[in-house]
Amino acid sequence: MKRSLHPRRGERRFGTAGAARFTAALLIAIALFACGDDDDDTAVDGLRFGNKGPIATEAGRGSFTFGVATAATQIEDENPDTDWYLWTAPEPQGLGNGVFVGEASRGFTKAIEDVELIRDLALDVYRFSVEWSRIEPQRDAVNEEGLAHYDRMIDALVAAGIAPMITVHHFSSPVWVDDPRVANCAGGPSDTNLCGWTHPQGAALIIEELAEHARLLAERYGDRVDDWTTLNEPVNYLLASYGVGFFPPGRSFMLSDFPTFIDAVRNYIRAHVAVYEAIKEADTVDADGDGVAAHVGFTLNTIEWLPSRDNAPSDRAEDIAAADRLTYAYHHLFVDSLIHGGFDADLDQEREESHPDWQGKIDWLGVQYYSRNGVTAEPAIIPVLNLMPCFGEFDLGSCVAPDDPTHWVPAMRYEYYAPGLYNVLVDFAQRWPELPMTVTESGLATENGRRRAEHVVRSLEQIHRAIEEGADVRGYYHWSLYDNFEWAEGYEPRFGLYRVDFTTYERSPTEGAEILAEIARDRIIRREVQETYGGLGPMSPEEDLEM
Numbered sequence: 001m002k003r004s005l006h007p008r009r010g011e012r013r014f015g016t017a018g019a020a021r022f023t024a025a026l027l028i029a030i031a032l033f034a035c036g037d038d039d040d041d042t043a044v045d046g047l048r049f050g051n052k053g054p055i056a057t058e059a060g061r062g063s064f065t066f067g068v069a070t071a072a073t074q075i076e077d078e079n080p081d082t083d084w085y086l087w088t089a090p091e092p093q094g095l096g097n098g099v100f101v102g103e104a105s106r107g108f109t110k111a112i113e114d115v116e117l118i119r120d121l122a123l124d125v126y127r128f129s130v131e132w133s134r135i136e137p138q139r140d141a142v143n144e145e146g147l148a149h150y151d152r153m154i155d156a157l158v159a160a161g162i163a164p165m166i167t168v169h170h171f172s173s174p175v176w177v178d179d180p181r182v183a184n185c186a187g188g189p190s191d192t193n194l195c196g197w198t199h200p201q202g203a204a205l206i207i208e209e210l211a212e213h214a215r216l217l218a219e220r221y222g223d224r225v226d227d228w229t230t231l232n233e234p235v236n237y238l239l240a241s242y243g244v245g246f247f248p249p250g251r252s253f254m255l256s257d258f259p260t261f262i263d264a265v266r267n268y269i270r271a272h273v274a275v276y277e278a279i280k281e282a283d284t285v286d287a288d289g290d291g292v293a294a295h296v297g298f299t300l301n302t303i304e305w306l307p308s309r310d311n312a313p314s315d316r317a318e319d320i321a322a323a324d325r326l327t328y329a330y331h332h333l334f335v336d337s338l339i340h341g342g343f344d345a346d347l348d349q350e351r352e353e354s355h356p357d358w359q360g361k362i363d364w365l366g367v368q369y370y371s372r373n374g375v376t377a378e379p380a381i382i383p384v385l386n387l388m389p390c391f392g393e394f395d396l397g398s399c400v401a402p403d404d405p406t407h408w409v410p411a412m413r414y415e416y417y418a419p420g421l422y423n424v425l426v427d428f429a430q431r432w433p434e435l436p437m438t439v440t441e442s443g444l445a446t447e448n449g450r451r452r453a454e455h456v457v458r459s460l461e462q463i464h465r466a467i468e469e470g471a472d473v474r475g476y477y478h479w480s481l482y483d484n485f486e487w488a489e490g491y492e493p494r495f496g497l498y499r500v501d502f503t504t505y506e507r508s509p510t511e512g513a514e515i516l517a518e519i520a521r522d523r524i525i526r527r528e529v530q531e532t533y534g535g536l537g538p539m540s541p542e543e544d545l546e547m
């Protein structure tokens, strides 16, 4: 085990800017919390959450939805048309990278029965992704069976009283978007290979195709779906797929050609804007009667970046500055581009490119938080930012062990740090006071159901704390419904509220599922539940806490 942490930087608090706005929001939040359900026993002691409401409009302030999230590739069985299948299938059929996705959690075959699992959790929302390659296995050839599958699933959700939220692009693409078998696209884009997000002509075609796909989903499902996520975690996705090449198509431009990597970032923002516009045009039905047919946002990965040096926390000015630069690139760059209609290609915190057509193309923001990681000012791995981040398994001098080893997440090799979620939410509320937020992913890889229950309660405590300080946070969706394919990490990390037996595919509820269901049903974390699971103290141990 490594050394424990030294004292940390103070947690962020609201400054004077926007204070009046937060005071007003706070009063509204308190009023709405106080209303609660008619049959609420207001004598019950605990942390109260609002009732379900719109995710994006002013009318939704003070409302709160409980949900759960998945992504198609991570749960759906046997889909040879997706890049992940080709990337992970054993050679010679596939490229043999990492663990084969194969059957995943049999979530395609079991899609309708899985709706019962969500109903049993008393949740308001199910966030899932539609696998693009099931709808368009070949370019421009729409597969009606694929569309019909998600149609049935959406019907089942609505019948169970669960609002569907669709993610359009969650880390996977049809093979024809950027064929991982083709190392260089010398011949230029073709119908079987558009050459990916860094190719000037290819990327423009992909953006068009993705927007067309989103339009089709909005036309088909818009009568029952109001809440849409365009893209999932742009920074993580682009880093893994085009930065360091751990995800298909396996391109690594980060060190060799940073400007090309930045081209992918710019193109992905363009894709968000194109998908946003397509959904807004094509989804014309207000399914839930809140007066708006489509609330469109995207989801952002966030990390509590801890200045560090030689595997220990650092209070050196250059490491603090490095952590701030990384926080900007990770947390602020993408949303700032949409709020202000511009792009900061050299990451110097000034937008030198003007893109007026991007401005305001975001109705709400999905915030996703899992860990605290180290960052040090040298050596430089992200050239233009001149810093070295720690992503757990790559211990190059910036990784740090937690103060309390029970907060270590062995399967992911990072630290769970509950207040980091609060820090992110108040930072965003201050930076973008008009932007409503929902925590669209929060979860823990663990074999221990009690530990998962602790994670649920502690995360919700931090969200509640942020709301009490005026942050406009309207929901919490646990990642994930059941154990699934954790991308390059394979099947070892278990993120499920339900445990999956990967031989029978049977799902069984964990203690985390029971506690989340109780909280979601009553819209309160009772004091006894807080005392048992909450706070910042030691967590129940994982079997193997090795760091």
Ligand code: BGC
Pocket: 071, 074, 171, 232, 233, 236, 301, 368, 441, 479, 486, 495
């Ligand atoms: C992603 C999920 C992933 C989860 C847990 C998020 O970054 O959106 O697809 O499974 O984190 O690592």
